[in-house]
């Protein structure tokens with residue numbers, strides 16, 4: 001801090017006993033003039049000091065307010081339910097209490113239903129939480145109304161039927177279960193090779209039951225959000241109960257629920273904690289209302305048995321690679337919006353696509369379309385599909401073959 005400039009010297013009146021009256025009077029006049037001048041200088045300084053004090057006071061007030069905001073805003077998190085002319089309806093996380101609260105007009109314009117906000121203990125919205133500060137938003141993919149339908153899924157009709165029975169019926173028709181006196185399956189585990197439609201299935205069920213789809217990837221829980229896994233699992237179920245009806249989809253569940261004997265992951269206490277949290281959330285699941293949970297894995301063999309016990313993932317559905325009719329169906333689904341030439345023979349093509357997953361077939365159709373575009377044609381021919389297949393199989397030989405045989 002800089003020192004304030006020194007104060008003016010106090011004026012002194014030096015009167016000599018030998019002075020004449022006129023000289024004294026003159027000295028006193030000068031002294032008086034000097035006093036007036038010093039006084040003015042001091043007044044000026046005082047004014048400056050006052051200004052500075054006001055500035056500092058303002059800064060103190062500002063910091064106090066900020067401190068207050070910081071102290072309170074991290075305490076409670078809420079979601080915006082509705083923005084009305086009378087204020088904003090928020091729902092507090094944790095207790096689901098709904099409150100109509102005031103928001104500064106400036107903030108009100110930025111708020112939309114579904115936003116996460118920080119509120120103080122009088123429920124006033126302090127600030128909007130953006131995605132960067134919101135690990136929850138990053139870790140979870142929330143889709144209020146997915147658009148995938150059952151008719152977008154080919155070749156796994158039996159699996160679709162089973163998932164509907166285990167997930168859709170309890171959501172749409174819970175009384176039926178109550179009447180018969182059976183508990184609906186708690187969790188459904190989809191297992192099978194990558195790209196066979198497991199995620200699609202979960203999305204389609206959410207869509208058909210008007211449920212919110214909430215996805216969390218097991219691998220991210222343990223790799224990206226280190227140290228936050230168990231909290232995020234808790235948050236996941238909490239978010240689902242705020243948005244019910246909801247379908248929770250945990251992809252790559254093996255990342256958090258691997259066998260304890262597997263030394264690579266079991267040693268990790270954090271992964272264990274995350275799995276324990278998941279088990280305890282599932283055990284307390286019955287009271288949770290309209291939430292269904294679906295998990296998926298490509299590594300069924302790696303799963304810890306604890307996760308498969310009754311009341312947890314007790315409905316196992318294998319989703320295999322499609323057989324030949326399934327492949328043809330998937331080809332037709334993925335070319336629905338394409339301009340297909342008359343010579344394309346999907347049946348023959350499907351025969352050739354041995355060992356292709358749904359995802360492989362989807363990329364084959366895109367690749368075929370690319371050949372047509374490159375040739376500046378507007379229709380896709382059988383030859384385009386054949387070329388696409390050759391290209392995919394050539395690159396497959398290099399990389400994917402190894403991955404495939406290792407996976408399943």
Ligand SMILES: Nc1ncnc2c1ncn2[C@@H]1O[C@H](COP(=O)(O)OP(=O)(O)OP(=O)(O)O)[C@@H](O)[C@H]1O
Pocket residue numbers: 152153154155156193194195196197198199200201251296297298330333357358359360362
């Ligand atoms: N049975 C199917 N019918 C139609 N399209 C499919 C099918 N399976 C996969 N696809 C296509 O492949 C894409 C990826 O599928 P999806 O994400 O559902 O697979 P997944 O089994 O969840 O894979 P992963 O195990 O890698 O997560 C889909 O978006 C879709 O385009």
